[in-house]
Amino acid sequence: MRNIYPCLVMSAAWSLTTILAEAQHAPSKQPTHRPALLRVGVGQSLNGTGDYKVLKAHLEYAPQLGRHWRLGSRLAYIGGNEPYEFGYGFTIPQSYRAVNLEQEIYWLPFGNNKTVEFSLGAGVTGSYAKLTSFSSAWVQDGEFGYSARYERGFQVGYIVSTGLDVALDQSRTWRLGGRLALQNDTRGNILPGAQLQLSRAL
Template sequence: MHNLYSCFTALATCALFPVTAYSQQPAAEQPTHRPALLRAGVGQSLNGTGDYKVLKAHLEYAPQLGQHWRLGSRVAYIGGNEPYDFGGGFTIPQSYRAVNLEQEIYWLPFGNNKTVEFSLGAGVTGGYAKLTSFSSAWVHDGEFGYSARYERGFQVGYIVSTGLDVALNPDRTWRLGGRLALQNDTRGNILPGAQLQISRAL
């Protein structure tokens, strides 16, 4: 009986040992928290429809997906105006205004939550825009004229971007960086422009 009890005790110890060893693994091996980012950005782009500068500002929520991916869901405002100089003292009014919802997915080849994050992104955009421009212009017998172009309504398109963020503190809760984006939609072609953005980890 004593030998049977000893064998039972030895088997129980062997069975429990893996559980005990697993529970005592260093905390560093446990999965780390990967925060989402709240980003605010502002900068300029060029309106390819009229080749003038427009303001672009955005607010973005960017959660992480695994080690090398991040989503970017944002609301963006794009707007600006600049008269077209036809020459001879003649000008034509031009303006572009849009409020968009934009969805991108970013690939970070060097990983998420690093001191320096580099990303390449692509996605879709949709919103409401107003465009004032012209399709043709002329001078006849000293009189200037042009064919005005007015558009307003919903739009859809695509967007591609590249970005670089640098952590501002050891905990990487604050980041400062910039992005370049090319946006093409049914109301205006926004050529590459630059936005400065600040991020806060949630």
């Protein structure tokens, strides 16, 4: 997961190569029109308080709206553990788990169903999350202690994103790409994230 950002840079370079190759070789057959994409994504995001990186995986249904728009309806899981290193050999367990429902609308300035698709998105998100952390910690008379902090509940917010993917076959049934996103919720934290995506046209 630590290499997600270099992977997205490589994806962008691959996209540029594909565009140049397509410009030199006109396609002999038009691909079948497919009105929707089913996407699976995996990558990283920050936890709900923005303190550490966690896994984010999602399943998305993205139907086409006209020539330059798509909807994106996603179910996402966000979770991970990151022990806090207090020092002196002491650690404090921390974990975060959340299930998100995310709805975006994408603008594709160069059009849908292209060999390379570039999108800008914005939308809303709602989640149910569970957080385990601490509010304070201390060492007194050689003994270590801390005040545990537990939170759970619903959060709502907004999300903005940019995405790029490339068709893997001439029929454009399969696509590989990535997305970068910024999310903000009722905690007031800006949470960046990045995921690789595999898409199938329906």
